[in-house]
Every structure is written in C-alpha cells, then in structure tokens.
Amino acid sequence: MKLFPHLRRLAHFAAAGLAALAVMGAHAEDIAAWPTRPITLIVPFPAGGPTDTVARTVALQLGKSLGQPVVVENKQGAGGNIGASWVAHAAPDGYTLLLGTATLATSKYLFKQLSYDPLKDLTPAALLATTPVFIWVGSGFPAQKLADMLALVKAKPGQYNYSSSAPATLAHLGSLVFFERAGAQLVHLGYKGSAQAMNDFLAGVFPIYFEVAQPVAPQLKAGKVRALAVVAGRRSPLMPDVPSVAELGYPSIDAVPFMTLMAPAATPKAIVARLNDNARRALQSPEVRARLASLYFEVADGGDPAAVAAWLRTESDKWGEVIRRHDLKLD
Template sequence: MSIRMIAGWCAGFVCTLLPFGANAQTEPRYPIKPVRLLVGFAPGGGSDILSRAVGQKLTERWGQPVVTDNRAGAGGTIAMELAAKAVPDGYTLLVVSGSQLTNAALVTRVPYDIQATFAPITQMTSQPYVLLAHPSLPVKSVKELIALAKSKPGALNYGSSGTGSSAHLGMELFKDVAKVDMVHVPYKGAGQAMIDLMSGQVQLLLASAISAMPQVKARRLKALGVTSSKRSGLLPDLPAIAEAGLTGYSVVGWYGLVAPAHTPPAIVQHINHQIAQILGSPDIREKLAADGIESAPGTPTQFRETITHEIEKWTKLVASSGMKL
C-alpha cells in the first residue's frame, strides 16, 4: 500500500469520526452540579419521605448531591411558584401530589396554567385510600352504608383533612356517584380528623393505608373498602368501593416529579429513566409497600395525561355539585 493511499485512508477515517466527536462535545452532560428537589410540605410528610429516598439513590448514581428543599405553606403552592420561576435546566425539580395540583387549580387558583407551566417527568407512586367508619355506625359494607345514607339523608357525616383535600373530594365523589347526602366536617390536617373519628365525633373518613390499617387491626375502626377502581395488591382482602355498584368510582393518591416548562427533553428523559430504575429496585419497593404505597413510574406523556385527567375530573365534580371550596 502506498504512502499516498495510507494518508488518504487515514484522512477519510478521521473525517468519519468528526461528526461523532462533535456530537459528543455538544451533547449536554447532566448533572454537573447539585440538583434541588422542591417539596411543598414540612419534613416528615409523604412527599418529603419519598423525595429523600429517591434523592439519595440519585446522588449515588450521579455523583452529585440531590438535595430536598422543603418550602411549606399555602397548600404546596409556595414550592410550586418557586419551581415555576426556576431556570429550566434540570437543576430545580418539584415533587408534587395529585391533591397539591388539584388544590392549586381549584382552591388556591394560582394565576398560571399548571399544565403549561410544568414539564411532567414521571409519576412515582400510587396509593388508594381506605374508607373508614366508626364502630358504632351500623354498617359492615359499602352497600350497607349507601342504604343507610339513603334512608337518612343528611344525617351521616364524614371528616376530612381540609376543604379541597383528597379526602374531601373523594367523599364528594362518593356522594355524587352513590346519590346520597352527607355532611362534610373539615379539619386542619388528617391527624385531628382521625382522632375525632376514633372518638366518634365524626362517622366516616378517607385515610391513607398506613394511618388506617393499624386502627382497623386494633378494632378501633372499621374498614369498608379501598378507593381504587379495583382491589389493591397491598390490601387484597378489602373490596374496592366500586364493587358496590359504583361504576367509575376511583380516587387514587399519587406523587410525581415535574420540572419547569421548557426543560430540555433529553434531560427530562434521562431523569425519567433513572427514576424508573430506582422505583423498580426491591429495597425502594419494599419501603413504599410498608407505607401502603405502590411504585408506579411511567413515561412523561403518561404522566401528563394523568395530570390532565385529574384536573378535569375534579373541576367537573366541583362545578356539577356546587360544593364550596
């Protein structure tokens, strides 16, 4: 082979490599500095615990600190506003719940379009609620509860963790689908509502599995059903409320992760894949299951559809029922 041929071959080979080298140089590396996970509630709550667990795993994977930043207040909207105004570069993310977004849209009425302001990354968890009754209430099933409520319109009451909360909206949906009338008793938090349910001050309550089941096992309260459309794999012995003939009844709490709108799609996809792997790990799944929560990662598109469906669903219910929020 002549020197001229070798030189030509080498030149051609180098040229074929140049596009790949250029792509490697222009492709953004992420992350190259600490990442902030905004949480709209105080330390110790569900979103905070999830944020810290996932953040630790991301720190180990990325070699960069992933720090939970609690900005409690106004039903989570303070953290939402901070995230909305953040630079869309992937270094400020927001852990959100379904009730937080619904509350912002219907109760607080934030002055911006939630769906246009944030880029969905992934849903992370799914959690049905448990319909609890005080032992003095003479019912053993959802069907019996509906029959009792219809025989005594306005006589039964239910507590909630506050106006516009998932517990409130979930029971209003129950009233709408079952065609019954009950009185809402709002509290400033789920803890006080649970205390008054156990003392008999209120008769019914939707609560998370982790707070409900210890009281059920101790026979302080009765569990009538779960709010998911079908039985929960974590509570297989409890019937779904929909099984009582309430077709379409489904209320499921969830946590997810969003970024400011216009965050580069490549970064959104990268975070999505990382979260999916983390939530699929046995230790995280076991930790969540112990709290009555299932891991439920999906694509950004699926998460956007979930957010859209939730906001439309509750907006329609509020409008049709005339409830005060």
C-alpha cells in the same frame, strides 16, 4: 478593501450564525454532561410527613443512579403552591425539581390567583407512587359492608356526618362523587388536616372517614377501625381483601392521590428523558419499594413523561368539574 453593502450584510449574518451555533454547541454539551452538580428536589410540604419521606427515599437512590446528590429542600405553604411555584419559575436546566402531588390537578380551580399554571409551567419526568382513598368506619359501627352503610345513611338523609383528610383533597372530592352516585346525603365536616380529623373520628364525632391508608393503618392494626371499600376501579395490593367501589356497583370513581417528579416546563427533553430513566431505576430499588410500601404507597414504574402529562390533564379536568359543581374554594 470595501465590501458591497449586501456582502457586508452577509458577513454580519454569517458571524451571527457562527456565534449562535457556538452557543447551541455549548448548550448541547451542557445537556450531554448533565448533571455536573447537585440537584435540588423541592418538597412543597413540611419535613417529616409522608410526602417528605417519599421524596427523601427516592432522592437517595436517584442521586446514586445519576452520580450527583439530590438534595431535598422543604418549601411548604399555600397548599403546596409555594414550592410548586418556586420550581415553575426556576431555571429549566434540570437542577431544580419538584415532588408533585395531587394539588397539581386541583389548585388552579381552588385558588383565584396562582403565580403559575401547574400543568403549563411544569412538566412531569416520572410518576413515582400512588395511594388510594379508603372508606373507613369505627369498629363499633353497625354496618359491616358498604351496602349496609349506605342503607343506614339513606334511611336518615342529612343526619349522618362524615369527614375526609382535608377539604378539596382527593379524599374529599372522591367522597362527593361517591355519595352523589350512591344517592346518599351526608354532611361533610371540614378539618384543616388529617390529624384533627383522625382524633375526632376515633372519638366518635363522626362515623365515616375517607382517607388514604397510611395515617389510619395503626388504628386498623389495633382493631379500632375497618375499611369498607377502596374508592377506586380496582382493589389495592396494599389491602387486597378490601373490595373496590367499582366491584360494588360504583364504577369510574378513582380517588387516587399520587406523587410525581416534575421539572420546569422548558427543561430540555433530553434531561427529562434521563430523569425518567433514572427515576425508573430508583423505583426498582428494593430499598425504595420496601420503604414506600411501609407507608402504604403503591410504587409506580415511572411511566412515560408524555403519558403522565396526558394523565395529569385528565385528572385535572375530572376533579376540576367536581370542584366547580360544588363551588369549592380555598382562598
């Protein structure tokens, strides 16, 4: 029997609709069953460093909570952008994740050509940890307080050198904002990494150093350095006796590097929500909290993914303005 043309079209659309519903149903089943195989967590920096250690510590507990192993893979290079780009272009199925750092907030301003947009092509699942920047001086430095240090450097504009963990890190950017607010002129010595900067700091090549606590802590315990302030709006529980720059008269300067759990942007919201829930559980683990605290990280509570995304945009806008104002580039 021949169908009228419009009936044939209706039959075709109905068949296509049923096929689409079948695909959607299978996709929904895949999401509901996730994860059914191991998950890869990309760390965009070398193995053995603090970022890698945080990733492996969280991955172990996250895997236990999810019921599938979370395997850490290091893809370093280009200031963290190689690993981040890899995840940004991965299948958005929840099986390839990124250990995100503050480079997500700064890279698009520092590199002319990125193969991805850090905030558009990736989405946060959880905020894992933060670690604020401190202002360090050697034990023999004459200033005992931040105000004394500023008085010394202001008396000799442009004659004092200082450094930070590396150019365009939040330690460097925070130092630029701080000295601008304080009206002090110093010369920043750029190093490729914190190891050489630390060696020269201890050797007396420069007297003032902006850096997070972890690499400096052994020297603090040995009595070779002192922390004058933390570059944040509040004191850090890592070193509660050290005042914040805010309480010393310089508010709204928060140089706080962070670590986030990121996924490709199109990852289903249900999977992102499940990642967030299980990351929160992992962060409550005594083993995770103790290990991260030993590295001088403040453990976060995971946060709400939408709120973390909004915060990342705010951080990016804030530090992007500093980068543009000082015409900083890394390529």
